[in-house]
Amino acid sequence: MGEPINIEEYLASGQLEAYVLGALSEAEARDVAEKVAAYPELQREVAEIEEALGKYADPTSEPAAHILSAALAEIDTLDSSKSTPVIRPFWKYAAAAAIVLLLASIFLNISLYQQMREQADSLMVLETELREEKERKETLLAFYKEENVSIWMKGLEISPESKARVIWNPVSGQVFLANQEFPMAPEGFQYQLWAIVDGRPVSAGLFSRENSSSGFMTSIEGTPTAFAVTLEPEGGSDLPTLEQMYVYGELLV
Amino acid sequence: MAITTQIENKIIAYLHEKDKRAIELIFSHYRRALFGVIVKVVGEEKLAEDAFQESLVKMWQKGESYDPSKGRLFTWLLNICRNTAIDKKRSQQSREKKNIPIEKSEIGDHVAVSEEMNINLIGLKEVVETLDSKYRELLELVYFQGYTMEEAAIKLNVPEGTAKTRIRTIIRKLRTWANQST
Numbered sequence: 001m002g003e004p005i006n007i008e009e010y011l012a013s014g015q016l017e018a019y020v021l022g023a024l025s026e027a028e029a030r031d032v033a034e035k036v037a038a039y040p041e042l043q044r045e046v047a048e049i050e051e052a053l054g055k056y057a058d059p060t061s062e063p064a065a066h067i068l069s070a071a072l073a074e075i076d077t078l079d080s081s082k083s084t085p086v087i088r089p090f091w092k093y094a095a096a097a098a099i100v101l102l103l104a105s106i107f108l109n110i111s112l113y114q115q116m117r118e119q120a121d122s123l124m125v126l127e128t129e130l131r132e133e134k135e136r137k138e139t140l141l142a143f144y145k146e147e148n149v150s151i152w153m154k155g156l157e158i159s160p161e162s163k164a165r166v167i168w169n170p171v172s173g174q175v176f177l178a179n180q181e182f183p184m185a186p187e188g189f190q191y192q193l194w195a196i197v198d199g200r201p202v203s204a205g206l207f208s209r210e211n212s213s214s215g216f217m218t219s220i221e222g223t224p225t226a227f228a229v230t231l232e233p234e235g236g237s238d239l240p241t242l243e244q245m246y247v248y249g250e251l252l253v
Numbered sequence: 254m255a256i257t258t259q260i261e262n263k264i265i266a267y268l269h270e271k272d273k274r275a276i277e278l279i280f281s282h283y284r285r286a287l288f289g290v291i292v293k294v295v296g297e298e299k300l301a302e303d304a305f306q307e308s309l310v311k312m313w314q315k316g317e318s319y320d321p322s323k324g325r326l327f328t329w330l331l332n333i334c335r336n337t338a339i340d341k342k343r344s345q346q347s348r349e350k351k352n353i354p355i356e357k358s359e360i361g362d363h364v365a366v367s368e369e370m371n372i373n374l375i376g377l378k379e380v381v382e383t384l385d386s387k388y389r390e391l392l393e394l395v396y397f398q399g400y401t402m403e404e405a406a407i408k409l410n411v412p413e414g415t416a417k418t419r420i421r422t423i424i425r426k427l428r429t430w431a432n433q434s435t
Contacts (some may be wrong), residue, residue: 013414014421021420022328022335023395023402029324052428054286063288067302068280071309075273078314128338 007041016042020049139216143167143174151227153249159183162246165202166193166227173221175204178214182246185209185231188202192232194216194240195224226250261326268316275316276309279330286327287334292399294338295345304341308334335399388423390415 010016018024024253029252036042044248155162162183177193185191185208193204197220200201204227205217231244260282267275279287287308287389292301311333319329390409394400402420406413 012418014419017420017424018395018402020325020328022324022332023405023420024324025401025403029328030322033324046325048428049424050325053327054283063280063284063302063305068277068309071276071280071306071313072273073346074306074310075276075313078310078382079271079273103290109405143277151430157277165341188416 002139005035005039007039010035010042013046016045019048020046020053022050143169143172143176143216146171148176149251151249151251153227153229155247156245158244159246162229166230166246166249168195168220168224168227170223173216173219174180175220176214177205177207178207180207180214182229183211188234189231190234190236191229191246192236192240194228194230195220196226197222197224197229199225201228201240203238206232224251265319265321265326268312268319271313273313276313277313280309283327283330284342287330290331290397291334292336294335294366295342300341300345301338303332304338307341311337332399335397368402383426384423388419391419392423396418 015024015032019029019036022029024032026131036046095249146169148169151166151168153164153166159182161181163179163181165179166175167178168174169176175193175195182191190206191209192206194201196202202220202222202224203218204220207215207217226249228240228248229246230240230242231246232241254284262280264275264278267278269271288301288305291304291308292298295301295304308330312330315333319326340376391405394405394408395402400408402413402416406416409416411419
């Protein structure tokens with residue numbers, strides 16, 4: 001492609017020296033490269049120029065071998081085909097974060113589930129209580145609608161201020177104790193309600209002063225003529241301890 | 254050791270394949286010339302070592318882009334080393350806030366400094382000292398500062414043709430010395 005050149009002049013011009021030193025523009029350098037490729041004399045000249053420059057250094061400017069090994073080591077870290085696949089930090093942290101989130105989520109689920117179970121149990125208990133309460137109230141209401149006999153019991157010598165009311169239903173035999181006023185039963189003792197039927201005492205149930213609210217006692221059979229309350233050992237007695245009679249009341253016929 | 258075309262072609266092939274054996278061969282055959290230029294530009298051994306290491310890595314990184322039709326392998330290696338050294342020197346100077354300028358526009362002062370500094374670093378004390386100052390200036394600009402002939406000619410206020418013949422003179426002297434010392 002290039003026109004023939006005068007080798008002598010070309011060599012003398014210093015163009016080749018400038019070329020090797022990298023002091024030519026890109027366009028000029030390409031031109032020289034072409035000529036060098038075309039002319040062996042130019043190739044020889046270029047080789048000699050480079051050799052001179054290669055020796056253009058004091059032996060004391062010998063670079064240490066560690067520079068090369070350091071450079072090679074750095075290259076190894078940059079060379080992706082060589083380096084062992086390492087999970088890039090971002091993914092490591094992302095994975096760790098994901099695991100933490102997962103565990104947290106599982107934990108949360110478990111605790112929420114337990115809470116839910118407990119609440120369900122509480123709910124069931126509450127339902128049962130409400131139902132029982134409702135039944136009680138219905139029973140009471142029904143009782144009060146019936147024709148009941150009311151018997152007031154008055155306090156005796158042991159406890160003149162004690163009193164209570166018995167409501168007795170002749171049809172069902174249900175006995176209801178109300179308006180109680182008793183002193184606190186001593187430790188190990190309870191009050192017992194008696195119905196006198198055919199001259200004989202019949203137990204109508206036990207109560208403690210803690211149960212001082214009104215409530216149903218044990219239903220009885222027959223027609224009572226009187227009611228009484230005695231203090232008995234805990235668990236009650238088969239027959240009343242007459243010395244411990246607190247209140248007594250007769251039916252008004 | 255003469256760098257044969259065979260060795261050069263091997264290096265070029267390795268560079269194109271990003272085979273780090275290219276760097277081993279380059280170090281083996283070109284280290285003194287390249288390191289010599291770096292030391293001359295940077296002025297101190299430790300910084301020069303860092304610059305050289307950086308340069309070697311850059312050669313590997315850019316290896317695929319070396320195009321033989323654009324210039325010599327040596328020239329391409331020289332350019333990398335020279336530019337790295339100049340950058341390193343600049344950043345060191347901005348850290349140390351020295352007043353040794355390295356800007357091309359202030360090349361006059363820099364050449365004066367380098368005259369005082371280690372001509373021994375260049376190594377060829379006799380050769381350089383036999384050079385006229387105008388030759389030394391030109392060599393400094395072109396070889397160590399990476400000026401093009403056109404830029405150097407403008408700077409030194411000579412015709413480009415004159416600058417080129419002067420460069421030839423310098424290198425012919427180096428060659429004579431090199432032949433004598435082997």
